[in-house]
Amino acid sequence: MSARTVLHQADIARALTRISHEILESNRGSASLVVLGIPTRGATLARRIGGILAGIDPELGADTVGTLDVTMYRDDLARNPLRASSPTQLPAGGIDGKTVVLVDDVLYSGRTIRAALDALSDLGRPRAVRLAVLVDRGHRELPIRADFVGKNLPTSSEERIYVRLDEVDGEEFVSVASGDDAQPTHGAHSTHGTHGAAGAGSGARP
Amino acid sequence: MRHLLSTRDLSRDDAVRILDIAEDMADVATREVKKLPTLRGRTVVNLFFEDSTRTRISFEAAAKRLSADVINFSAKGSSVSKGESLKDTAQTLEAMGADGVVVRHPSSGAPQTLAQSGWIDAGIVNAGDGTHEHPTQALLDAFTIRRRLHGTAARGRDLDGVSVVIVGDILHSRVARSNVWLLTTLGASVTLVAPPTLFPVGMGTWPADVRYDLDAAIDEGRPDVVMMLRIQAERMRAAFFPNSREYARVWGLDDARTARLAPGSIVMHPGPMNRGLEISAAAADSSRSTVREQVANGVSVRMAVLYLLLAGGGEV
Numbered sequence: 001m002s003a004r005t006v007l008h009q010a011d012i013a014r015a016l017t018r019i020s021h022e023i024l025e026s027n028r029g030s031a032s033l034v035v036l037g038i039p040t041r042g043a044t045l046a047r048r049i050g051g052i053l054a055g056i057d058p059e060l061g062a063d064t065v066g067t068l069d070v071t072m073y074r075d076d077l078a079r080n081p082l083r084a085s086s087p088t089q090l091p092a093g094g095i096d097g098k099t100v101v102l103v104d105d106v107l108y109s110g111r112t113i114r115a116a117l118d119a120l121s122d123l124g125r126p127r128a129v130r131l132a133v134l135v136d137r138g139h140r141e142l143p144i145r146a147d148f149v150g151k152n153l154p155t156s157s158e159e160r161i162y163v164r165l166d167e168v169d170g171e172e173f174v175s176v177a178s179g180d181d182a183q184p185t186h187g188a189h190s191t192h193g194t195h196g197a198a199g200a201g202s203g204a205r206p
Numbered sequence: 207m208r209h210l211l212s213t214r215d216l217s218r219d220d221a222v223r224i225l226d227i228a229e230d231m232a233d234v235a236t237r238e239v240k241k242l243p244t245l246r247g248r249t250v251v252n253l254f255f256e257d258s259t260r261t262r263i264s265f266e267a268a269a270k271r272l273s274a275d276v277i278n279f280s281a282k283g284s285s286v287s288k289g290e291s292l293k294d295t296a297q298t299l300e301a302m303g304a305d306g307v308v309v310r311h312p313s314s315g316a317p318q319t320l321a322q323s324g325w326i327d328a329g330i331v332n333a334g335d336g337t338h339e340h341p342t343q344a345l346l347d348a349f350t351i352r353r354r355l356h357g358t359a360a361r362g363r364d365l366d367g368v369s370v371v372i373v374g375d376i377l378h379s380r381v382a383r384s385n386v387w388l389l390t391t392l393g394a395s396v397t398l399v400a401p402p403t404l405f406p407v408g409m410g411t412w413p414a415d416v417r418y419d420l421d422a423a424i425d426e427g428r429p430d431v432v433m434m435l436r437i438q439a440e441r442m443r444a445a446f447f448p449n450s451r452e453y454a455r456v457w458g459l460d461d462a463r464t465a466r467l468a469p470g471s472i473v474m475h476p477g478p479m480n481r482g483l484e485i486s487a488a489a490a491d492s493s494r495s496t497v498r499e500q501v502a503n504g505v506s507v508r509m510a511v512l513y514l515l516l517a518g519g520g521e522v
Contacts, residue, residue: 069230072242072272072513082518084223085230087361122239 003162007151007174012134012165015150016045019132020052022148027099030060032127034098036068038116039086042104043067044167045134049103063091068102068123073115090123100126101148105163107133110144135174137161207514209321209330212339213388218364221392225349226361227510228503234271235506245274248305248516253295254333255281255311260477260501261333261343265308268508274516277304292316296325304328306516314338314380329515337378337406337441343476344384346507348392350496351431353503354472366393371423372414373399373457374435374484377406378442381476382435386414394431399423401457403446420457424466432467433474434459434485454483464489472496 027033037046050065071085102116132148137155158179166172234240250269252262269276306329309317314336321330334340352360370389376382376398389396396414417423447453473494481487
């Protein structure tokens with residue numbers, strides 16, 4: 001069975017633009033805004049959102065985008081093959097008193113976001129934390145929801161979601177493949193998929 | 207990774223991966239909360255049959271920063287002084303539920319024995335065994351060199367083209383052995399300098415050049431890194447050089463030799479230092495010296511090793 005593409009490049013661009021406007025709307029401007037992406041693809045999306053925000057609101061500070069690695073905070077470390085960590089880079093102003101918008105590619109079990117909230121609380125005390133995701137595929141295992149969603153994508157837990165972004169993968173789309181389609185053409189390392197209940201809330205990390 | 211026993215069987219990719227994770231661990235030390243929850247509920251035993259200050263404290267700090275529980279064991283004042291064997295000690299630790307054991311032992315191969323005997327199921331980290339290896343020291347040395355050379359752009363890089371001179375008691379030095387294997391795996395070229403009496407037999411297979419003249423090694427080799435080793439008086443049961451003054455004059459890094467080093471080159475020492483013997487006080491305290499960085503980096507590297515050994519559920 002082949003993968004079904006649900007978002008093309010233009011769809012992704014439109015979704016990110018809309019999310020950016022929604023972020024500014026809910027924050028009532030760009031004051032004390034920090035956008036943190038969760039590596040790998042969340043970090044790419046965060047950089048794009050940062051660029052769009054700067055285009056909409058010239059008042060936005062230059063240093064608002066960063067990355068937040070959650071590897072060391074995951075609750076599934078002992079269940080899965082070990083992950084290498086990625087750098088955490090915060091804007092120079094830190095996150096104390098800021099409104100932090102976490103950005104990830106796919107929201108699934110919610111466990112990655114749980115880890116991200118723990119990581120954030122070790123780094124400082126934001127005034128508020130919001131969550132932006134490109135795709136919400138459902139099947140939450142924790143009481144977590146996204147504030148800004150690119151596309152709600154009701155899926156079966158047997159299916160896998162593939163997010164490909166130009167900067168990381170050299171191609172750009174979001175597709176859904178059914179569960180028995182174990183090895184689609186474009187590699188399985190970044191699936192948001194079926195392996196294990198705790199599995200890959202976001203498997204995008206290498 | 208199941209155990210870390212030597213640097214000889216580390217591949218380049220393995221080594222770079224450890225160093226990259228250590229970079230992320232180093233960032234933790236700069237934060238307000240210097241702790242990660244990663245090894246919560248795991249127990250690490252520091253099993254030290256030999257005296258040590260910095261290695262034991264470094265492993266203890268590393269394990270605690272990852273939220274593991276740490277039990278320190280030193281042979282002095284333990285049942286070992288009543289004659290308990292390594293096997294019985296290991297089985298005691300197993301019964302207590304140790305997940306990781308950091309071993310330092312005067313006999314070469316003791317960590318390997320623990321890892322392979324089946325006495326204990328824990329991951330074993332070699333923290334120095336006899337005159338065999340001290341892998342975490344070599345990893346922290348490589349980490350320190352990489353950071354000094356590449357700064358914040360160090361992630362993912364090896365040590366290709368770096369020339370390293372290691373000077374001193376090669377015969378007794380597990381640090382030198384671990385460094386020879388690791389640094390050459392990472393692409394560096396290694397030259398060993400010592401009096402002929404302090405070279406071991408059978409070095410023909412080592413991937414390193416051998417010289418007897420420190421001045422020539424400094425002036426002709428123009429090394430990027432000069433690593434001075436401690437004269438290990440406690441292991442010397444014979445006269446390897448006439449006296450310490452002569453050693454300091456011919457093979458010590460004195461002020462004149464330090465002044466002749468290439469610009470940008472660094473001076474390393476694994477500690478503890480014999481100031482005035484293998485390294486002069488001025489060289490040890492100069493801006494070239496990485497001695498204190500090495501100690502700080504040691505914690506980050508050991509955090510990376512403990513993470514790789516104890517956090518995962520299986521091989522990558």
